[in-house]
Amino acid sequence: MATYCAVLFCLAIPYAEAEEVIKPKGVVELFTSQGCRSCPPADRAFEQLVRQGDVVALAYHVDYWNYLGWADTLASSENTERQYGYAKSFGRSGVYTPQAVLNGRDHLKGTDAAEINRRIDSMNGKGQGLIVPIDARRTGDELTISIGASTVAGIGKADVVVVYFRENQTVEVLKGENTGQKLNYWHSVTDVQTVGMWDGKPLDIVLPAKVIGSDKSNGCAVLLQAASQDGQPSRIIGATVMIKKHKI
Template sequence: MPFCFRALIVLAGLLCSSAVFAGEVRTPKGVIELFTSQGCASCPPADSALSQLVAQGDMVVLSYHVDYWNYLGWTDTLSSKENTERQYGYAKTMGRSGVYTPQAIINGREHVKGTDLAVINAKVDGMQKSGEGLTVPIGAAMRGDEIEIEIGEGQGQAEVVVAYFTKRQMVDVTKGENSGKNMEYWHSVYDVQSVGMWNGKKMTLTLPGKALGKTKKDGCAILLQSSGPGGEPAAIIGATVLMAGRKKN
């Protein structure tokens, strides 16, 4: 089954609100996907940078915990092989032979070091100006117990991907390279689902919404993402975020 149809697809994206952070992103400038690990000594600064991107309130931001550093003595409590596969999928799309942490993927098109906020913001702004930003409008809201997604017109074809995430969580790391640290993580993706295909025309999708607002299920990001010849994740052309509790007017 193609990579993008295996619970890893695109997903990408979202921003959430809290008493400390800015409100939800309604018209995002871009999508940032951070690949990180609790067992990576270089990752805490990137995790902190991600929280600052959330605070900016103008982008869809997602965090994917990979599992390939678990052998260093600490098993990342948020990691999954699917997240690792997604990162390797991007590597193939971009013609790279390997992966690294902390790595930030921007709009599914380019990668940069996840700690460099200035570069990330500059890349997002540059993509907007060059036509490589989010060009297809997407709206999402809760209607009763269902999620209603509305996608506008545009060019091309893309998957409609829903990435479920936890807004914020704290983790005590007791072993490995970050031993003794109490780590804060935002927008950690724990499930990704491909829910349909978009062919350039307006469309509306209705999904069960019972997953939102229960236990750790705080929200989801809806993404329009193209794929490579082998189903690898590629350019993201539209995105929005839906937090538990947002109702349709």
């Protein structure tokens, strides 16, 4: 029950007016850091992807560059742990920034939005895209996450993962490799929660929608994500994102 409350923390912001639900062509997870001099170009490319409106774009700030003199204000050890989990899934011995992980299947340096789009489009052509439909809708006091059935042989169980994030914020870096820069960050992840297990059959998860929120998060994504044999994050086979739209 506590997990569900944490999930809805991002969906019931009192000052928000309505939700926008996006049906995406792919998922981009950017691992970045305020203390990495190579990351600002990737953060700008990531903003382009967010503004496209056709991908689930999630930015995970990691903490392993904090020793360079600036502690990333958006970083968490959980974000770093997720990146190391992907490294194990990819058979890599280490991690790097800025790293973009695409659909949980592939990775590349996250500075080129055009190349990221090309890779996602190529995945879709190979059947490595978001092949299981997911919808999120709010009706009255309830939020329903609806996941469709598997139509592809060999698709087994997957976790239903909710990632919630802050839509946009600006940070002034006072120390370290990016000293003096005011950096604009989009879709910075604040928490990740697993809320259920999908077994290939249609699944509805109904949650209470009237939960007191705060300005910590104003958007969330739902990922249908398989795990590797040793339990690390692996391919993402379905996704959607819901963003609270503020009054103008």
